[in-house]
Amino acid sequence: MTIDNLDLIKQISIASPTKIVLLVMDGLGGLPHPETGKTELETANTPNLDSLAMKGICGLSDPVGPGITAGSTPGHLALFGYDPVKYEMGRGVVEVMGIDFKVEPKDIAARGNFGTVDKNGLVTDRRAGRISTEKCTELCHLLEGIEIEGVRLFVMPVREHRFAVVFRGEGLAPEVSDSDPQQLGVAPKTVKAHRATARRTAKIANEFIAKARKILAGHHPANTVLLRGFSRRPDIPTMGEVYKLKPAAIASYPMYRGLARLVGMELLETSADIKEEFAVLKKNYAAYDFFFLHVKGADSAGEDGDFDAKAKIIEEVDKALPALTALEPDVIVVTGDHSTPALLKAHSWHPVPVLLYSRYCRTDRVENFSEQACIMGGLGRLPATQLMPLAMANALKLSKFGA
Amino acid sequence: MTIDNLDLIKQISIASPTKIVLLVMDGLGGLPHPETGKTELETANTPNLDSLAMKGICGLSDPVGPGITAGSTPGHLALFGYDPVKYEMGRGVVEVMGIDFKVEPKDIAARGNFGTVDKNGLVTDRRAGRISTEKCTELCHLLEGIEIEGVRLFVMPVREHRFAVVFRGEGLAPEVSDSDPQQLGVAPKTVKAHRATARRTAKIANEFIAKARKILAGHHPANTVLLRGFSRRPDIPTMGEVYKLKPAAIASYPMYRGLARLVGMELLETSADIKEEFAVLKKNYAAYDFFFLHVKGADSAGEDGDFDAKAKIIEEVDKALPALTALEPDVIVVTGDHSTPALLKAHSWHPVPVLLYSRYCRTDRVENFSEQACIMGGLGRLPATQLMPLAMANALKLSKFGA
Numbered sequence: 001m002t003i004d005n006l007d008l009i010k011q012i013s014i015a016s017p018t019k020i021v022l023l024v025m026d027g028l029g030g031l032p033h034p035e036t037g038k039t040e041l042e043t044a045n046t047p048n049l050d051s052l053a054m055k056g057i058c059g060l061s062d063p064v065g066p067g068i069t070a071g072s073t074p075g076h077l078a079l080f081g082y083d084p085v086k087y088e089m090g091r092g093v094v095e096v097m098g099i100d101f102k103v104e105p106k107d108i109a110a111r112g113n114f115g116t117v118d119k120n121g122l123v124t125d126r127r128a129g130r131i132s133t134e135k136c137t138e139l140c141h142l143l144e145g146i147e148i149e150g151v152r153l154f155v156m157p158v159r160e161h162r163f164a165v166v167f168r169g170e171g172l173a174p175e176v177s178d179s180d181p182q183q184l185g186v187a188p189k190t191v192k193a194h195r196a197t198a199r200r201t202a203k204i205a206n207e208f209i210a211k212a213r214k215i216l217a218g219h220h221p222a223n224t225v226l227l228r229g230f231s232r233r234p235d236i237p238t239m240g241e242v243y244k245l246k247p248a249a250i251a252s253y254p255m256y257r258g259l260a261r262l263v264g265m266e267l268l269e270t271s272a273d274i275k276e277e278f279a280v281l282k283k284n285y286a287a288y289d290f291f292f293l294h295v296k297g298a299d300s301a302g303e304d305g306d307f308d309a310k311a312k313i314i315e316e317v318d319k320a321l322p323a324l325t326a327l328e329p330d331v332i333v334v335t336g337d338h339s340t341p342a343l344l345k346a347h348s349w350h351p352v353p354v355l356l357y358s359r360y361c362r363t364d365r366v367e368n369f370s371e372q373a374c375i376m377g378g379l380g381r382l383p384a385t386q387l388m389p390l391a392m393a394n395a396l397k398l399s400k401f402g403a
Numbered sequence: 404m405t406i407d408n409l410d411l412i413k414q415i416s417i418a419s420p421t422k423i424v425l426l427v428m429d430g431l432g433g434l435p436h437p438e439t440g441k442t443e444l445e446t447a448n449t450p451n452l453d454s455l456a457m458k459g460i461c462g463l464s465d466p467v468g469p470g471i472t473a474g475s476t477p478g479h480l481a482l483f484g485y486d487p488v489k490y491e492m493g494r495g496v497v498e499v500m501g502i503d504f505k506v507e508p509k510d511i512a513a514r515g516n517f518g519t520v521d522k523n524g525l526v527t528d529r530r531a532g533r534i535s536t537e538k539c540t541e542l543c544h545l546l547e548g549i550e551i552e553g554v555r556l557f558v559m560p561v562r563e564h565r566f567a568v569v570f571r572g573e574g575l576a577p578e579v580s581d582s583d584p585q586q587l588g589v590a591p592k593t594v595k596a597h598r599a600t601a602r603r604t605a606k607i608a609n610e611f612i613a614k615a616r617k618i619l620a621g622h623h624p625a626n627t628v629l630l631r632g633f634s635r636r637p638d639i640p641t642m643g644e645v646y647k648l649k650p651a652a653i654a655s656y657p658m659y660r661g662l663a664r665l666v667g668m669e670l671l672e673t674s675a676d677i678k679e680e681f682a683v684l685k686k687n688y689a690a691y692d693f694f695f696l697h698v699k700g701a702d703s704a705g706e707d708g709d710f711d712a713k714a715k716i717i718e719e720v721d722k723a724l725p726a727l728t729a730l731e732p733d734v735i736v737v738t739g740d741h742s743t744p745a746l747l748k749a750h751s752w753h754p755v756p757v758l759l760y761s762r763y764c765r766t767d768r769v770e771n772f773s774e775q776a777c778i779m780g781g782l783g784r785l786p787a788t789q790l791m792p793l794a795m796a797n798a799l800k801l802s803k804f805g806a
Contacts, residue, residue, distance in 0.1 A: 005468055008488060012471075360746075362434055362442075362753050364778055380784030382469055389470030393752040400750055401467055402474035402487065403497040 003065075004083035004385045006242050008401065009392070015244040018330035018395040021281070021291045022387075024079060025317055026072070027299030028336025029352040029371060031343045033307055040298075040307055040342060041353060042370040044314040048321040049334065049355070053369040056332070056357030059379025060371070061387060063338050069349040072299075073259060075337030080263050080292075081243075081388030082236060090174065090231020095164045097258025099156055103233045108167045108174050108201060110230045114139060114222035115161070115180075121187045126180070127161040128222040136163055139222055146211045148204055165208070165227065173198035173232075179209055180226035188226055205230070238264025239290065243392060248287070250280050251294035260292055272296055274316045278323040285327050293324075302340030303347075310342050331358040331394045333387060334369070351381060358394035406468070407486040407788045409645050411804065412795070418647040421733035421798040424684070424694045425790075427482060428720055429475065430702030431739025432755040432774060434746040436710055443701075443710055443745060444756060445773040447717040451724040452737065452758070456772040459735070459760030462782025463774070464790060466741050472752045475702075476662060478740030483666050483695075484646075484791030485639060493577065493634020498567045500661025502559055506636045511570045511577050511604060514632045517542060517625035518564070518583075524590045529583070530564040531625040539566055542625055549614045551607055568611070568630065576601035576635075582612055583629035591629055608633070641667025642693065646795060651690070653683050654697035663695055675699055677719050681726040688730050696727075705743030706750075713745055734761040734797045736790060737772070754784055761797035 030039035063070035063078045064085065073094050074084030089097075092109035103109060114136065116125035131139075137157040143165075144155040151169040158164055175194040181187070191205040205227060212225045239247045241264070249260030252272040261267060266288070270280045274295055281291055295317055301310035324332065335354035338347050353374040355366075364378030379390070392398045433442035466473035466481045467488065476497050477487030492500075495512035506512060517539065519528035534542075540560040546568075547558040554572040561567055578597040584590070594608040608630065615628045642650045644667070652663030655675040664670060669691070673683045677698055684694055698720055704713035727735065738757035741750050756777040758769075767781030782793070795801045 005471075005488070008467075008471070360434060360744075360751070362774065365775065376779065378463075378778045379469075380463070380778075382784070386469040389468065390752070391470075393470035393472065398470060398472060398752070400472045400474050402477035402492060403494055 003383045004081055004086070005389070006081065006237060009081070009389055009398070010237070010242050012399045012401055013242065013244045013392060014397055014399055016395070016397050017289065018397060019289050020331040020333070020391050020395050021293065021324060021329045022079065022391065023293045023295070023324065023332065023334045024076070025295045025298045025314065025334070025336050027302045027338060027340025027347065029339025029341070029348070029350045030302065030310065031341035031350065039371050040302070040310040041314055042372065044311040044318065046314060046318040046369060048318045048325070050368040052321070052325065052332065052334065052357050053355045053373070054367050055363060056355050057361045057364050057379055058353070058355045058366040058369065058374045058377030060351035060374050060377070060381045061335060061354045061384040062351050062381065063384045065383070066351070067349050069347050070338040071347065072255060072337060076256065076259050078384035079335065079337055079387060080239065081385055082263070083385055087234045087236050089234065091229030092164065092231040093233050094255065095158060095229070096156070096166055097262070098255040099158055099164060100254035100258060101154065101156060101164070101166065102261070103166070103258070104168065105233065105235065106168070106170070106172060108172045108230055108232055110165050110227045112163045112165050113161050113180060113226045114163065115224050115226045116221040117188070117224045123181060123184050123186060123188060123226070125221060126184065126226060130160045131222050133157060133159050135222065136160060139216065139219060142215050143212050146208060146215070148207055151204055153208070161222070167201070167204060172201045172204070174201070174230050176202045176205060176230050178228035179205070180228040188224060191227070201230070233262060236263060240264045243290070243388070243397070245290040246288050247290035247292065248284060249292045249294070250277050251292065253294070253296050256294050265292060274320050278320045282323060282327060298336070299340045302342050303345055305342050305345040307342035331356065331391045333391050335387065352384070354379060354387060356387070356390060356394065360394055406786045407484055407489070408792070409484065409640065412484070412792055412801070413640070413645050415802045415804055416645065416647045416795060417800055417802055419798070419800050420692065421800060422692050423734040423736070423794045423798050424696065424727060424732045425482065425794065426696045426698070426727065426735065426737045427479070428698045428701045428717065428737070428739050430705045430741060430743025430750065432742025432744070432751070432753050433705065433713065434744035434751070434753065442774050443705070443713040444717055445775065447714040447721065449717060449721040449772060451721045451728070453771040455724070455728065455735065455737065455760050456758045456776070457770050458766060459758050460764045460767050460782055461756065461758045461769040461772065461777045461780030463754035463777050463780070463784045464738060464757045464787040465754050465784065466787045468786070470752050472750050473741040474750065475658060475740055479659065479662050481787035482738065482740055482790060483642065484788055485666070486788060490637040490639050492637065494632025495567065495634040496636050497658065498561060498632070499559070499569055500665070501658040502561055502567060503657040503661060504557065504559060504567070504569065505664065506569070507571065508636065508638065509571070509573070509575060511575045511633055511635055513568050513630045515566045515568050516564050516583065516629045517566065518627050518629045519624040520591070520627045526584060526587050526589060526591060526629070528624060529587065529629060533563045534625050536560060536562050538625065539563060542619065542622060545618050546615050549611060549618070551610055554607055556611070564625070570604070570607060575604045575607070577604070577633050579605045579608060579633050581631035582608070583631040591627060594630070604633070636665060639666060643667045646693070646791070646800070648693040649691050650693035650695065651687060652695045652697070653680050654695065656697070656699050659697050668695060677723050681723045685726060685730060701739070702743045705745050706748055708745050708748040710745035734759065734794045736794050738790065755787070757782060757790060759790070759793060759797065763797055
C-alpha cells in the first residue's frame with residue numbers, strides 16, 4: 001500500500017499567508033546510553049524544545065514503516081509527504097544529487113568506481129587501491145572528453161575511487177544492468193538492457209566503458225571503470241503543485257539540497273553552522289511560506305558513535321530555537337528523518353520523536369521532548385508521510401474533504 | 404491509499420444474534436476552551452460515558468487520515484467501514500441524499516442554482532437574489548415538466564436559490580463538466596463530456612438547460628439555471644453483504660438517512676430529539692442486530708461556535724445513555740464522524756474520541772471519556788474504518804482468518 005495521499009492533498013490544499021517551519025535534526029532518534037538509560041535527546045538539556053513540546057502535540061513517526069531503517073533520501077521524502085517507496089531514488093541519482101548536480105528529468109545517472117583489471121581483463125581491485133580524490137578528479141576530466149553520438153556526458157568525482165556519470169540525451173532509459181561484477185577474479189560485465197526500450201542506453205553505456213578503458217590504459221591501478229545503479233529521477237510532483245506552498249530549504253549538504261530542489265524548494269545559501277542556519281531563516285522569513293531547516297550534525301555524531309557529541313548538537317539547536325519561535329510561525333514541526341543511535345553507529349529503524357506546535361494543535365500531556373515522552377503523545381505513532389498533511393491542516397491550508 | 408478491508412471482512416463475517424450499537428455524536432471532537440483548557444467533551448458532566456469508558460477500551464480515530472478534515476459523508480462512510488476516498492460521493496449525490504431522494508444506481512445527480520443572466524446572456528447573479536424557497540419550489544415544478552427523450556427528470560427544491568436535478572435513464576455517465584461558471588460577467592458554460600461515454604449525458608444536460616431557460620424567461624431574476632457536481636452514487640456493497648448484519652438507522656436529518664439507506668440500513672422514524680431517538684432504539688431493539696444512532700446537535704453547536712451548547716448536547720446524550728446500556732448490547736461504540744471544535748466554528752482534522760465496550764474488549768486504564776484520556780487508550784490512534792471490524796470482532800461476528 002502507498003502511504004502518502006498526495007492526490008487527495010492536491011485537491012484540497014489552498015494557498016494562504018500562514019507559515020510552516022519544518023526543523024529536521026538528521027538522525028534525531030536514539031537509544032539509551034547503557035550507563036544512564038537515557039537517549040541522546042533525553043540526555044541533552046533542552047528547555048526550549050521541552051517548552052514547545054508542552055505547548056504542542058507530540059508523537060513518534062516511522063519514515064518508511066516499523067522495522068525499516070531509512071536512508072536519508074527516503075527519510076526526507078517521507079517528511080516532505082512523499083511515499084518513499086513509490087518515489088524510490090536510484091543509487092545513481094542519489095549520488096549525483098550528493099555532489100550538487102542538477103539532474104534533469106530524462107538524465108540517466110550511474111555510480112562509478114575506478115577499478116583495476118589484470119592483463120586478462122579480470123578485476124583485481126574494485127577500488128583501484130583507493131586512489132586519491134585528486135587523481136579521481138583528474139581522471140574524470142579525461143573521461144568527460146569522451147564523445148558519444150546523441151549524448152552529452154557528465155563525469156564527476158565523488159571521493160577517492162568513486163565518481164558519478166550522467167548521460168543526457170533523448171530516448172534513454174534506466175532499465176539496464178550494472179557493469180560492476182561486485183566480485184574479484186571475473187571480468188566487468190557487459191551492460192544489458194532489461195527491456196527493449198533500454199537497448200540504446202546499454203549500447204551507449206558499453207561504448208562509454210570501452211572508450212574509458214582505452215583512455216585509462218596507462219593509469220594503472222585505475223585502469224577501468226565499474227558502473228552500477230543506473231537510474232533516472234522519479235517523476236515527482238513539486239511541493240508547489242501538491243501543497244500550493246512557496247517552499248525554501250536551509251541546508252548545507254549537497255544531497256539534501258538536491259533533494260529539496262527535486263521537490264521544488266528554493267535553495268537558500270548557508271553553511272552547516274546552526275546559528276547561521278537560523279539567521280538565514282530569519283532573513284528570508286518574509287519571502288516564503290514553508291521552510292525546511294536541516295541540521296546535519298546529529299546524524300554525523302550518531303554515525304561516529306559519539307553519544308555526547310550528538311547530545312551537544314541537540315543542545316545547540318535548542319539554544320538557537322528562540323530565534324525560530326520569535327518569528328511566530330503558524331506551525332512548527334521538529335523531528336528527524338530517521339534515528340541514528342550512537343550505540344549502533346548507524347541509521348536505525350526506531351521511530352523518530354516528533355513535535356508539532358500550532359495554536360490549533362490540541363495539545364497533549366507531554367512535558368518534554370524525548371523518545372519516552374513522545375510515546376504518550378497525542379499524535380500517537382504515525383507514518384512520517386502524514387506529518388505534512390498535519391502541518392498543512394494546522395496552518396489552515398487544507399479545505400474540507402467531501403460534503 | 405485504501406484504508407478499508409471489506410473484501411477480507413466479507414469472507415470472514417458471520418451472522419449471529421449478538422447486537423452492536425454505534426452511537427455517533429456528530430462533530431464530537433473539540434479543542435480546549437482558551438480559559439479552562441478543557442474541550443467541550445471534557446467540560447461536559449458525563450458520568451455515564453465515563454463509566455462506560457472505564458469498563459471499555461478507548462482511542463482516537465481519523466476519519467480520512469491525519470490532517471484531513473472530513474465532511475459528514477466521508478466521516479460516516481468511514482464509521483460504517485467504507486474507505487471514504489475510494490467511495491467518494493459526488494456533490495450532486497450528496498445534495499439529493501440531503502433532500503431524502505432515493506438515488507438509484509444509474510441516476511446522475513447534479514446541484515443547481517437559479518441564477519440571473521442579462522440580455523447578453525452573461526451571469527449577473529449566481530443566486531438570483533436568493534429567491535424564496537417557495538419560489539424555488541414553484542420553479543422546480545415547472546422545470547420538472549421538461550421532456551427529454553429517454554430520460555426521466557426529477558427537479559427538486561433545496562433552499563432559496565438551490566435545487567437539485569436527477570437524470571434517470573440508460574447509458575448516462577457522470578463524467579461531464581459544470582455549466583456553472585462560478586463567476587460573474589461571463590456566460591454559463593456548455594456542459595462538456597470528459598470522455599466519449601458521457602457525450603449523451605452532456606447533450607441531455609445542455610438540452611435541459613436550454614429548455615429551462617425558455618421556461619424561466621419570464622421569471623427574472625431567476626431566469627437561468629447553473630448546474631454543477633454531476634455525479635453518480637458509488638457502487639457500494641451493503642452492510643448486509645459485507646457484515647451479514649441486519650442494520651437499522653436512527654437519524655432524523657435527510658443526508659444521514661440517505662447515506663444509511665445507501666449502505667443498506669433500514670430507516671427508523673424519529674425526530675431529532677435525543678430522548679426520542681433512544682426510545683426508538685428500545686422499541687426496535689429486537690428486530691435488528693446493528694443500530695446506527697445519530698445525534699446531530701453536537702455538530703450544529705460546534706459550527707455555531709457555541710461551546711456551551713455543544714457541551715450541553717453531550718450531557719443530554721450522557722443522560723439518555725442508561726436507556727441504551729439497559730438493553731445490554733453485546734457491543735457499544737460511542738464516537739463522532741469528525742471533530743467540530745466550537746473554537747473553529749467548523750469541521751476540523753483533529754482525531755475523534757472513540758470508546759468501545761464489550762465483555763471481551765480488553766479494557767485499558769482510561770477512566771473518563773475525553774480527548775486527553777483517549778490518547779492513552781488501548782485502541783491507540785486508528786483509522787475510523789477499522790472501528791467496524793473491531794465492533795464485529797467484539798460481537799464475535801468474525802471468524803478466524805487463515806488456518
